[in-house]
Each structure stands twice: as C-alpha cells, then as structure tokens.
Amino acid sequence: xxxxxVRYAKRGRARFTSHRDFGRAFERALRRxxxxxxxxxxxSPHPRISYANASPTVAAxxxxxxxxxxxxxxxxxxxxxxxxxxxxxxxxxxEVVVAPTGAxxxxxxxxxxxxxxxxxxxxxxxxxxxxFMSRESVEVQRLTKNGIRSFDARQAVVLxxxxxxxxxxxxxxxxxxxxxxxxxxxxxxxxxxxxxxxxPVLTRISQGRLDASTASxxxxxxx
Numbered sequence: 699x700x701x702x703x704v705r706y707a708k709r710g711r712a713r714f715t716s717h718r719d720f721g722r723a724f725e726r727a728l729r730r731x732x733x734x735x736x737x738x739x740x741x742s743p744h745p746r747i748s749y750a751n752a753s754p755t756v757a758a759x760x761x762x763x764x765x766x767x768x769x770x771x772x773x774x775x776x777x778x779x780x781x782x783x784x785x786x787x788x789x790x791x792x793e794v795v796v797a798p799t800g801a802x803x804x805x806x807x808x809x810x811x812x813x814x815x816x817x818x819x820x821x822x823x824x825x826x827x828x829x830f831m832s833r834e835s836v837e838v839q840r841l842t843k844n845g846i847r848s849f850d851a852r853q854a855v856v857l858x859x860x861x862x863x864x865x866x867x868x869x870x871x872x873x874x875x876x877x878x879x880x881x882x883x884x885x886x887x888x889x890x891x892x893x894x895x896x897x898p899v900l901t902r903i904s905q906g907r908l909d910a911s912t913a914s915x916x917x918x919x920x921x
Contacts, residue, residue, distance in 0.1 A: 699736045700768040703797040712788025713758040731780035736767040750802045759902035805918040808908025811878045813865040817895030823860045826889035836884040851884040857913040868913045
C-alpha cells in the first residue's frame, strides 16, 4: 500500500464547508479521479483517509492536510492534478507527496492565522492585543454540543500582533483546541471597544511543527 500526504486549501465560499461536507466531497472526487484507494477491512469498508486537525467551518485555509492509503503506487503529481480537477471550486489540492514514516498529527502542533477585522480602530486593536498578551489567562466561553464551556484562551497563544492587514495569530495545538474566534472573544473580554461591525475573516496561513521560541511553523511536507 502506498501512502500519500495531501495539502489542500479552502478558499472563497468553500470556507463555509463543514469538515463532514468536505469529507463527502473529497470521497466523490477520489472516485471521479479514479484514484485506486485502499479500504479498511470489516463489514462496512471505508477508504483509507486520515484527516488531521481540520479548520473550523467559516475559516478559510491554505494549509489543510490529510493522508491517503492507495492500493497501488501512483505518481503523486498526477494524483494532485486529477483530484484538483474533480473537486468543486474553492477546494484546491495544492501538493501531494509520498508520505514519510511517522504520524502526520505529530507534525501539526501549531498554526499561523491571519484575521481580518473590520470596523475597529487600530488604536483599539492595539490596546486589546497588548492587554490580552499581558495577562496570564483570559477566560472565554464556547457553545458546545454539551452546553456552554468555559476555558482559557490565553495559554494557547504564542504570538498575537496587529498590522494594517489585521491580526497575525500563532497558536499552539492543545486540549482544548483554541480557535481564532476564541481569541477574538478574548479580545472583546479585555477591551470593551473591540466590537467588529462585520464577521471577521479567518484564514489559516500555515500549520506544522511549532517552535514556540521563535513562533515559527515548520512545513510538514519538509520534515
């Protein structure tokens, strides 16, 4: 069995695609592209696809990853081309390589996000960022299937910086997983004036192995 590692993007309206919707679309694309998938054993076999740390619904991304188990060897470049053509617009396959040994999830320990905020003055953003980063903890709440959950959004944040383009955010992947919208909620907690007039646009720029000392993210295709 050959194992391939896939990097794909969610762009434009495709950012509203849930992880479950993407999974269905991707399996249809595999069939259309004629990719010779390996299947699990048992009464109801499934194609061997391993997803890793999918972005939340409404977030765009340039760095989503999964791995495929194939029943025969294929040229990764041809698989990338065929899958990209078979997926709907906005779900774009960027790169496919033969997967090295080791678990993909072990290489995805941090993410770099870009957050576009509309309707908040730069002075307010700067104050909110400075206040958030100066605190040891910032408690926020999130609605889950089990009800309202409170947790600390600060501990996962390695870097948070403002610019004319918005916010750059580097987070550590941990339990509970802190998402960019959790950090935005935390900014509103520490700065009352932080109230965007539009829903912020969240884009994952990269994810990979985090170096917390430099807030850098190593490309999992190059590890």
